[in-house]
Amino acid sequence: MSDTLLEIENLETHYGKIHALRSISFSVREGQIVTLLGANGAGKSTTLKAISGLIRSTSGSIRYLGEDITRKPAHEIVQMGLIHVPEGRKIFKGMTITENLELGSFTLDDDAERKRRMDHVFDIFPVLHERKSRDSAFLSGGEQQMLAIGRSMMTNPKLLLLDEPSMGLAPFLVQQIMKIVLRLNKEGVTILLVEQNAKVALKLADHGYVLETGKIVIRGSARTLQQDESIVKAYLGEQ
Amino acid sequence: MKKTLLLSSVGSALTGLLLLGQVATAGDLKVGIMVPTTGSEATYGKDMENAINLAAAEINKAGGVLGMNIVTMTGDAACDPQQATAAASKLVSAEVTAVVGGYCSGATMPTMKIYGDANIPMVIPAANSTKLIDINQGNAFQINSTGFDQVKTAVGLFKAKGINKLAIIHQGDGYSEDLAKLTRESWTGMGKEVVAYEVVNKGEQDQSALVTRIKSKAPDAVFWTAYYADGSMVIKQLRQGGYRNLIAVGDGSNSPKLLEIAGKAAEGVYCFSNPTVEYLPAAKDFHKNYKATYKQDPDAYAALSYDGMKLMVDAITRAGSTDKKAIIKALAETKDFTGIAGPITFTDKNTLARSNFVILVAEGGKWVLNK
Amino acid sequence: MANFSTILSEWISSQKNRMSILLTLAGIAMFLPLVSSNYGLEVMTNVWFYVMLCLGLNIVVGYAGLLDLGYAAFFAVGAYTTGILTSQFGVNFWLTIPIAVGCSACAGFIIGGPTLRLRSDYLAIVTLGFGEIVRLIARNLEITGGASGLIGIERPSIFGFQLNQIVHFYYVFLILAILACFVSYRLQHSRLGRAWQYVREDEDAAEAMGINRVAVKLYAYVIGAIFGGVAGCFFAVKMTAISPETFMFQQSVLILLGVVLGGMGKIPGVVIGAFALVLFPEVFRDLGSMRMLVFAIVMLIIMLYRPEGIWPAKKS
Amino acid sequence: MSIQDILLQQLANGLILGSFYALVALGYTMVYGIIKLLNFAHGDLYMLGSFVGFVILSILSPYIGNSWAGILCSMVLSMIAVGLFGVLIQRIAYVPMLSAPRLSILITALAVSMVLYNGVMAFTDGQYLAFKTDLGFEGLEFGNVFITYTQMILVGASIILMIVLYLFVHKTLYGKAMRAIAIDQDACRLMGINVNKIIALTFFIGTSLAAAAGIMAGTYYGSIHFFMGFVIGLKAFTAAVIGGIGSIPGAMLGGLLLGLLESFGTQIPFIGTEWKDVFSFGILILLLVFKPTGILGKTEIERM
């Protein structure tokens, strides 16, 4: 079997007075798609932010590629091939699509390689190629999501953290995005996916974790979780 | 421990501030200098302070006054009325016998009340707004010719040069506006034309728009009534912009710096001034000593400030005591005191009886007397 | 430094200690003229004057959280109103005060009204521009005495007693400063004072609570302007001469400095700020031309070590 | 001069002055755009630039003279020196303040400004120093409009600097990172951008542009003084706000507009030059009242 790429142990974080994550532990192995599920405010996005270094965790450890990255600044973690596509896309509105993509490869010095990666992104997202010199602020929600994913691919990621890529998207777009996620995974990118759309996420994933108020309450293979009634409960409340 | 230390040090600083007593030995004579040594006018103030201190040093070297050594104390007026009143009060509280100083008219005015109330003899070398005369309580003596005198000289030159259309530029401060206004009144009173009456904001470097405006009015002469710092830029840009007629500047611009900064553009510029160090035989030594001591050329008011100190000491010697009333009386009775900048005699308003104004012209990078 | 401030804040948080400090300070202020030289009085008069100005600006900046880089304009409006009315129309000084209050309130309204839509940084430039416009108008008009300003403003008398000596003005400004503290305190602990604080801390939440933020901010501008205007009236008669140079941008900056240095929104803080503003340059007077440099460095250090101002923040 | 000539000459004057304002305003706006700080010390860095340039020129002039070669050399050297100084100021005075209340950091900037000009004052004894160069008054006459070669070269230099900056910001990765940081710092971190480094770079560029303008002003106007940054600082601030603070093209536009406003402001019929600034500040206030974010500033979501 493949190696463990990311390992999280007893992670705790606080936002001021709020205890956002309580002793989170899980691991992601190379080549997998792992999904974090749960209602809003359960701590999914916080987990991703802690991993990518956007927020400091209070205690616990995050190991990536065998190295402890718990205290590393975000920009250094990126250079190790761990890329976080944040919630709400956070594309650089006011800059063109090409510029957004170029910033994705900020750490890269090789222009030819940059060109090659950009062509690859355009190959996956032809729609971005069509509008490459347009201001990204005028893209639709789905296109913005594509740009956010495309931008992260410019770094040549090993591990991609995707935070609700389907949020606010029409169903056919959700489908398209998920296909892309699968394609990336096939190309060798390990994926940690936070999703609202539980059914779709579990269909793609190897493993799943369900969070509730900052704790992992259910864990298991995607197949077993798909059968689990408590997933519905986590989203829609007790009957 | 730390706390008490801090409190006590702050406390002692404050006590010192409030109760204040400058340490001076019995054989010293304290003379206050009130000039701006900080703020945007510090350039002029430092120059005046230097000249006054130079005079004091010379007097001390020659045995002092009435057997006493002169100790000077500088109060920074900062060209700001509030700072100036504090500085004046500090000098009064330090029991100075006399004060030499006063540069910005606006800041000098409120201090005159303080010195007047304390009956301290004061010689004002630079500030010369005509408004100073009205609030003088009799203790202050202006040794810079007033605006009235300057206007007479200026208008005389313009008439002699056959000028008809005059442009006047001032700088929006009391001194230069006063001079500009008086000139305008006098000139239009003679039935001539003032085609432009403009103001330049202090510190604004670019004057091209003003130059264009003035050129469009085609004046025969431009009169700059303010200081050299901005004046040199106005002159430079007037010439650069193609203005070829006469340019004249007031006494605030009488400085070698103007020639240095404006360079070639300043050639042929006229300046109305008190006699200055460049050509007065009496001033040669002063110029040399000043340069030796401070490594720079003396500026517009250096000679007058130097004279101010010398005059004060002369009055004290004539009074034969440090009694303030006696000194004031002696100052009022001054007759043809020979300063390096010309003879000094006072009117009953404590202004110069005879204008010392001369006309200088810039030639070969130097101010020379206009023939 | 931190240690000192915790001791201080603990000590002053006791009501009894606070009253005794206040009484001691009032006593010192009352009897200061008995021991101080005229210079000391001059400086302290200046302190009381800046206390009033800083407290006025504090209402705008500290209470309502609005940036104002043109506060000297209100001070100018007050000073010129009194100057013009007394010297050119022979109006009694005491009568000019209500007129000056009206004029400065109008000025506050004029600047407040159109700027309320602006974010703080734009507010900075608009208030700065307004301050400059007021100064330039004063410089350019005949009635304001042009660049030389007004001179010979008569000193007022009260019940036949003419205010003339520095001691008299010391007490006048002391009373004004105490009055300013009193009014500030009362306003701060009132419905309006709370509304300012709500708007400052969270404009949206305040509005959701039914607070008309436009009206509340306008009140701040107008009341702040009145403080400045009244201070200006007394400034004019104390100096007997006023000129536009006094109301330059640097003056506004200085007042703002006092407010922030001491601690915005806290009356003792602002008072300390005003003290620092006037006393530091005086303490350093003997340094000659270096004194403003030292003053600036001291301020920078204070800001770096106590970004929220000298006075400790309220703790609970 | 006919009215037409006057207006044309004023147009030229306004554009020349405006390009200066724009150059200084750029630094203001860049720093604001990236860390939302109104750097009131910017005008003083302009002043410092001219002083450093003056010193360097007086050291170099025996070897390469006082003309363009010397000026160019000292300009480049002083841009680097003052730029680094700007970064130092940012590290010492601004970085520790980033989490402090907005007003405190503004006051810190004012204090830095006071330290700078009072420091230079103490050093120079408050003297006006003559910035001596061998530049002449020769120029070209276009009809009745006269422009000196010096003016042309200086305007040319500031246009070149602005073009270089524009290309840097829009064509290089570092420039793009600068713009991106102004939009979203967190997202930049996730792209592997070292945000602190880019902020320091921004300070360096903004400050060295001010220094460049300072030297140009020194050589052109012929004198330098510790207080010379004050007026231009205010003007540049105004220009940056008119254009929409934070926007680089806005600063250029605002600078030019302010230059034109001022030069035409001296030419308004019936009122004198003393009202010039009342006029430009009045227009500024009106503009902001009707367009609260400046000409090119971003408008926020419509709210009631």
Next chain:
Amino acid sequence: MALLEVNNLALSFAGLHVIKELEFSVEEGSIASLIGPNGAGKTSVFNCLTGFYRPTAGTIIFNGKSIIHKKPYKITRQGMARTFQNLRLFKSMTVLENVMSGMHCRSSAGPIGAILRTGAQQKEEAEINEFCERCLDFVGLLAVKDRIASNLAYGDQRRVEWARALATQPKLLLLDEPAAGLNHVEKQQLIGLIKRIRDQLGITIFLIEHDMGLVMKVSEKITVIDYGEKIAQGNADEIQNNSKVIEAYLGKEEDEIV
């Protein structure tokens, strides 16, 4: 009778349609909820109701009067109060002072009264104090009234927001995710509090919530929106079994993907 009636409401930002032709009503004296997945536009609806956003079309009738395009403070004065999704307390002020903000629109003293401490002003201050203490007592926070708000535990801070909203003396209370960040015990207390506000104070309640357990327990009527459009309405049972709702929350089965 409907206390709040929304018809045809639409909102768009820069061409993006956040709310589309939304219609719903809230009956006087009821507890109603608005739910929907993340990004569905729920908070935008609240912001339109309270005047923080300017709807592009539609009508909002509150208590018989149109409140569309009115300023937020005026809407509050008419009797609609709200809490915020992320706590929006006045952080450096005491709990009591926070609550007093609610009374601002029910009192009138101006600066003159404040400076002179007139009789009317003192009486009013006493009334404000008294009423706010009652509000604090109601949410169980009277004991901590003099503490600085930001020093309270998170759940208590939430309740301060409630007391503050109650102090505006509303007819309708809008709660934006009241349970966010609360633990299990606190959630139980919350349910009790919501019911008490309606039953004892007679205030109508309209809430947005993600915690479905809570929504299902307290709501009498639930409106579900997705992509800014209403997809279902009904009581807890009806909603939980509505296929459109389940799809919106859990997603469609997307067979084609794999």
